[in-house]
Structures are given as C-alpha cells and as structure tokens.
Amino acid sequence: MRDYNKLVKYLSEYGVTVSDDRLEKLDRYYDMMIETNKSLNLTAITEFDEVIVKHYIDSVTLIRDIDLRQNLSLIDVGTGAGFPGMVLKIIFPELDITLFDSLQKRLTFLDGVISELSLTGIRTCHGRAEEAGRDKNMREQYDLCVSRAVANLPVLLELCLPFVKVGGKFIAYKSDKGHEELESSGRALSLLGGSLNKEDSFIIPDSDMVRNLLIISKDKSTPATYPRKPGTPGRKPL
Numbered sequence: 001m002r003d004y005n006k007l008v009k010y011l012s013e014y015g016v017t018v019s020d021d022r023l024e025k026l027d028r029y030y031d032m033m034i035e036t037n038k039s040l041n042l043t044a045i046t047e048f049d050e051v052i053v054k055h056y057i058d059s060v061t062l063i064r065d066i067d068l069r070q071n072l073s074l075i076d077v078g079t080g081a082g083f084p085g086m087v088l089k090i091i092f093p094e095l096d097i098t099l100f101d102s103l104q105k106r107l108t109f110l111d112g113v114i115s116e117l118s119l120t121g122i123r124t125c126h127g128r129a130e131e132a133g134r135d136k137n138m139r140e141q142y143d144l145c146v147s148r149a150v151a152n153l154p155v156l157l158e159l160c161l162p163f164v165k166v167g168g169k170f171i172a173y174k175s176d177k178g179h180e181e182l183e184s185s186g187r188a189l190s191l192l193g194g195s196l197n198k199e200d201s202f203i204i205p206d207s208d209m210v211r212n213l214l215i216i217s218k219d220k221s222t223p224a225t226y227p228r229k230p231g232t233p234g235r236k237p238l
C-alpha cells in the first residue's frame with residue numbers, strides 16, 4: 001500500500017481515525033482512477049502525492065465544519081470522478097451517499113469502484129440537476145449537499161439547494177474566488193430559501209491552494225419555480 005501518512009495525520013487533528021482497511025480502499029480507488037483515466041477523462045491530477053492533497057485531503061476538509069461521523073444523507077452534485085463524495089464515503093462510512101452527475105461514463109466508473117470496494121450505503125444517479133431537483137424522490141430529501149468545481153455560486157445554488165431538506169445544509173467547495181461569488185449571490189440565496197451559515201477559508205495542507213467552504217443553511221422550502229429548465233440557470237443566473 002502507498003503512504004497515506006499525510007491524510008492520516010490530517011484526520012487525526014480532527015479526532016478521526018482511519019483503519020488500514022479504509023486506506024486500502026483509497027489505494028484501490030487510486031489504481032482504478034489512474035487505469036480508467038487512460039481511456040476516459042476523469043482527472044488532470046494523477047501523481048499520487050498530488051492526488052492525496054488535492055483530491056483526498058481536500059474532499060475531507062469538510063470535517064472542519066461538520067461532524068461527518070453520523071448517519072446523514074448526502075448528495076454530491078457533479079461528482080465527476082467521485083470528489084468529494086466517494087472519498088467522504090470511504091473515510092466516513094456512516095454517511096449515506098448519492099453520487100450525482102450528468103455524464104454516465106463517469107458514473108459507470110464509480111459503479112465499478114463501489115462494487116470493487118464492496119461499499120454499501122452509496123449509489124450513483126444519472127441526470128441533470130435542473131431536472132432531478134424537481135423530482136419528488138430527490139427534492140428536499142438530503143441532509144447535506146456538496147459540490148466542487150461545477151458552476152459559479154449563483155448558478156450552483158439553483159442546482160443544489162432544491163435537493164436539501166429544510167434545516168439541512170449545502171456546502172460549496174470554492175476557491176479564493178468564493179467570497180466574490182458569494183457577494184453576487186444574495187438574490188439567489190433569498191429566492192431559493194437559503195442563507196449563509198459560515199464562510200470557512202483556509203489553505204489546503206501541504207499545498208498553496210486556497211479552499212473556501214461556503215456553508216449555506218436551507219431555511220425555507222425552495223419555491224416550485226426552481227430549478228428552472230436545463231441550461232437556464234447557467235444562461236440567466238438568478
């Protein structure tokens with residue numbers, strides 16, 4: 001097995017211990033990602049040391065703000081190769097996770113990972129967030145929604161907040177542009193029933209990358225008008 005000390009040390013700062021069995025799963029996930037990446041565009045980051053920091057540690061930084069060692073339902077919108085959702089499931093097995101994306105090929109890769117690692121309480125789901133967010137089986141069904149590198153905040157709020165239960169939270173994994181995006185999201189937040197709970201900005205350990213986790217509370221039910229038709233949130237942000 002490769003060296004997971006950086007990740008183990010990071011998690012221990014938050015009182016989280018990871019068994020060797022979980023690290024072996026991460027190691028197998030890395031192998032599968034590198035192998036599949038030869039024929040399918042999953043990630044530009046392939047060096048192991050970089051994957052540890054920019055994919056694995058980055059994904060679990062949410063532990064700074066939310067105790068993930070509990071049975072919460074979480075949807076990862078635009079999960080791509082499984083970041084942050086797949087890493088969160090491997091490290092925090094009590095989470096019930098839905099990996100959502102509009103690109104079936106990436107989900108087929110993730111289905112292979114779920115089966116190879118014998119993970120339970122996790123599934124993939126294919127669709128456009130604009131449509132799934134109107135489906136009664138998915139609308140306002142999740143305690144948490146997370147999303148990294150999918151869209152600008154005003155657009156992302158319309159794609160993600162409809163999935164969150166009233167009383168739940170949406171967490172946008174943003175860069176140093178996050179604060180600026182937040183400043184242009186006031187209207188979207190109030191129309192969609194959300195408000196800023198916390199802005200948590202920090203440097204991802206062992207990197208020079210700024211991560212700004214924007215934690216949005218869902219205060220009120222999202223009006224039935226949202227999300228609008230596929231493509232409209234991006235073309236005409238709220």
Ligand code: SAM
Pocket residue numbers: 077078079080081082083084100101102103106127128129130147148149150159
């Ligand atoms: N979250 C991953 C990460 O950070 O590595 C992947 C980011 S990738 C740049 C964006 C992903 O969002 C793609 O896999 C794309 O298919 C998905 N996506 C974009 N718009 C979407 C939408 N409206 N509904 C569902 N998935 C969407």
